[in-house]
Each structure stands twice: as C-alpha cells, then as structure tokens.
Amino acid sequence: MRRLTFGILFAGLTTGLWAYSYHETILDVFARVLPKIILSNQPSELPLEQIRICILHETGDGLSAEYLSHRIDTLYTKGIRGVEITAYRQRYEEIASCRDATALMLMQTDEARLAEAAKFARSHHLFSAAYRPSALSHGIIFSLDIGSRVRPYINVAAAKESRVPIGSALLQISRIYRPESEQ
C-alpha cells in the first residue's frame, strides 16, 4: 500500500513538475546495495558507528530522493552489524551540509553540478554514487550498470583519487569504468 502511494506521488510529481525521471526498481536496488557497498569499502582500521548517506537532488527530484531515503531507512532499520544506517536528502545547492556524511548519493542533475559534487566528494574523501552511470565520467565512484543484467559499475580511478578503498570481491563482480580515452 505504501509502495503504491509512493508510486502515485512519484508519477504525479515527475510529470507535474520539471524533474528527472527515475525508475523505482533502480532506486530500490540503490537503496539495497548502497549501504552494504559503503560498509564493505570502509578501511578496517576506521570502524564506523554510523553510515550517513547524503542524497543530493535537484529541487524537482525531492520526492524521488525522499523515496530513496525512505527505502534505505526501511531496509536498514536495524543497521548492519551494529552500524547505524541513516539517509537524508539535500539539494545540490546545499552540498556543503553533506560535509559530515559518509557517502554522497547523486540524483540526476547537469554535468556541472555532477563535477562539483565529485570534486566535493574527492576533497572530503567521501564515497560517491550516482543514479546515472554516465556520472562516472565526472569522477563519481559507483553506479549501476544496467544491461541484460544489473551489476555494479565502479570507477577505480575516482575511488583512488578520493582515497576510498574498493574490495576485491566487489571488483570481481563489477563492471570497471574506463574513460573513453582508454577504450
């Protein structure tokens, strides 16, 4: 019932206002995997007590961001292995307030803001994820490769620049991003 309500609101807002379109299933996948991937890529010498995911979105994407945040909270009510998982949303203009976050989740936006957000994540050594796989070309670390099957999409160079370690098991199951210059 709750999913239906969000679905109706999601459809209404995305068609009624100027906003990017989001696929609910993909948002669900992000909600499910993002906390685990963040957790598994944390250095073992810095044990976390809390994972704070800052969801950055455009003004028109607030509901989608809220949906994502709500899904993360719902899925990880008890956290993972004693680590509390919290998600909150901020507009791109308020990116500075994500300074104390563990990771950034970038909803769709223009390239300039993506680049700015990537820069912010690098400077604060934050794990960054983006809804659009193309965001990896701006220095975002993680996205999803949507093809015949869904799998993680990793920008190893960006992770290195952000000093975010990537687990070998994750690398084995992921598609590795290569810049066009290398392809």
Next chain:
Amino acid sequence: MIRNFSVSLKIILVLFVLQITVITLILSQHGHSTLTQYDKNEREKADMITKMLLPVVSLQMSLGFTNAMEDQLNTMMMNNEHVMQLIVTQNDATSIYRFERPGYNTEDRFIEVVAGVPDPYTGETIGTVTLYYSTVNIEQLRTIDENFRFKTIAIMLAAALLFILLLQKILSPLNRLSRKISGYNPDNGSCDLKRSSRRDEVARIQNSVIGMVERIRDYSRRLQDANTELEARVKERTEALEESNRKLHELSLTDALTQLPNRRRFVNDFNSVWNIYMREQKPLSLIVADIDHFKKINDSYGHEVGDQVLREIAEVFRSHLRRETDLAIRYGGEEFVLLLPATPEAEAIECATTLRRRIHSRSYAAEQIVVTVSFGIHTMVPEPETPRQELFNRADQALYRAKRCGRDRIVHYSQIGQPCD
C-alpha cells in the same frame, strides 16, 4: 643348467632376486604414497576452489546481483577443468547459478564439496554452494596403481619361488653331501659318494672328500697290516720276555754253582710248607748238613776243587731225594738243608743216615778226597704259637752239637742233652 652354477654365483643370484623384490616393494609403496598425496591434493584443491568462490558468491547474493554472477563464475569454472558441476542455491533451494561442464558424466566419480554461503555483512547462511570435482585422473592413477600392485605381487611371488629354488639348489647338494659323509664308516670303508661331474664348489668338495676317503682307506689298510705285524712281534717278544723272566726267577732261586735251590728259595717255600703242615698237623723235618773241614779242602786243593766237591756233594743230596715234596738246598758256603715235609723224626734220622753213608761211600773231585758231613736234625708239628724259625734254629743247634761231638755224625735236636758217643 643351474646345477653347474657356482655357489657364489647362486648367492649373487639370490641377492639379486632379493634386491628386485625390495626395489619393487619400495616402488609400489612410493607409488601408493604418491597417489594418496595426489588424492589429498585434489581434495584440497576442490576445497580451495570452493573457498575462492565463496566471497564472490556471498557478496553477489548479499547485494542481490544474483544474475551478475554468471559471467564471473563461468570464467572461474572454465579455468578449472576438473570442476564438473557447480550449483549455487539460496536457502529456499532456488537455484541461482548452475554450471555443468560439457561431457559431464554423472556415472564418473567426483569429490563433492558442499559449503554454506555466509552473508558477508551479517554472517548468516544465505545459500549453498555445491561443487563436483572430477577424480577421473585419480581413478586412472588408482587403476594404474592397482595394476602395478598386482604386478608387484606377481613379481614378488616369482622372486620368492626363485629364491626358494636357488636356496634349494645351494643347500640340497650340501645336505646330501653332509648325510653321506656322516654315513661314512671307516671300519668297513663303506662310502656312498660318487665322483661328481659338476663344476661347482660342492662337487669339488665331494670329489675331495672321496679322495680323502680313499686315502683314509689305504692308510687304514696299511695301519691294520702294521698293527697285525706289531701284535705278532709283541706276542713273540712277550713270550721271550716271559721266558727270560721265568729263567731269571729260576736263577734267582737257584744256586749257580750246585744248581740246587738257594737260600731265597728255601725262605720262600718254607713259609708255605709251614702253613700247609700247620693246617694238616703233620710233622715237618729239617736236616741241616755242613761239610766237615771244607776250608782245609779249599786251602789244600784250591777253590776249583772245593767247588767241584760242593757240586758233587750237591748231586748226592739231589739224587737222594725220594719225594717231589722234599727239597735239597744249598743254604750257603758248605752248608746244605733238606726240608722233608710229612716226615716223622725216625724217617728223618734214617734219611740222614742213608745220606751220610752214601757220602762216605765215594771220593770226590777225582782226587781221592774223602769228605765227611755233620748233620743236625729237628722234627716238629707246626703250631700257630711256635715261631717258624724255631725249626731251623733247633736243627742248627743239633748241627752245632754234632760239630762239637767230633763231626761226621748225625745229631737230632732231641739228643742235644745227651753226651757225645
């Protein structure tokens, strides 16, 4: 052919057979150990592949990218040619990945590794990985190993048989030779050994023994001949020695001049005669005679004439004896003794009287020499309490009395107290 092999060559063959047996055993054991180790390695390899899979599988299952596993796992499976089948299932038994190698035959033998998939975040088991690892290579090696073991046993049995055969070939001629040598009896010279035409050491020993037996037989024959001859000689010498001893004994008891028994003979015989007549309680008479003035004969006619007189007087005494038991003795010098067993006093006096008359009836030494003899006689029945020399002493005392009374007369001991007639 093996009969003609030398013992040393047979021993070398035995050692060679033993060596083959030992080497075969070692190789068999080594092969089996290698196979066991290989089997263990393959099992460890299957476990290791499973452990390598688990982090990837568990992460994907935990993240929900179950459909992303296929390429990754396919690559891993294709790189491990012994993995025949891999099945990943969730807890509800739903299969989310299945790999089956082309040509996979379920009849083949496999190592089955089943491992639970732990959630990397919660540690809970979220699925199961089942891996079938081919052991075809192990089975092939096991078959080879079993064949090798079978051949090893066959070789060992053959080697054991050869070993026994060789030992028998070494020992049986020795045992046979030993039995025949043990059965050799030098007394009858019987020996079953026959000369051997073989060329090994045992045959050489056998032929040497035969030669030795023949030499022993020859030596025995010669020794027996020598022994027979020696025995004959010893017998002859013994007889001669006995004769000599008898003569010597006779000589030792005989007076050389008169050939009458001497004083030693008298002493020997007197004790026996005394004992006999003491048991029989019969009278025993003793006559002691002494040639009167014999010194004058020696001085007047010389010792040779004196000796001749003694020989002739002795002949008179000898010829006068009537019984075998009577004994005439040259007691010493010109003194003679007559021992007359079982002779009473009267007979003894009569004997002495006859003897004196005969001495008077002739002359001596072709010199017309007249010789007189004095006689002392004593007769007694021997008694245990009577000293045996008493007979002689009393006869001697009677002789002394005869000498004192003028010589050439007969005095009996019983007449000593009477005046001379």
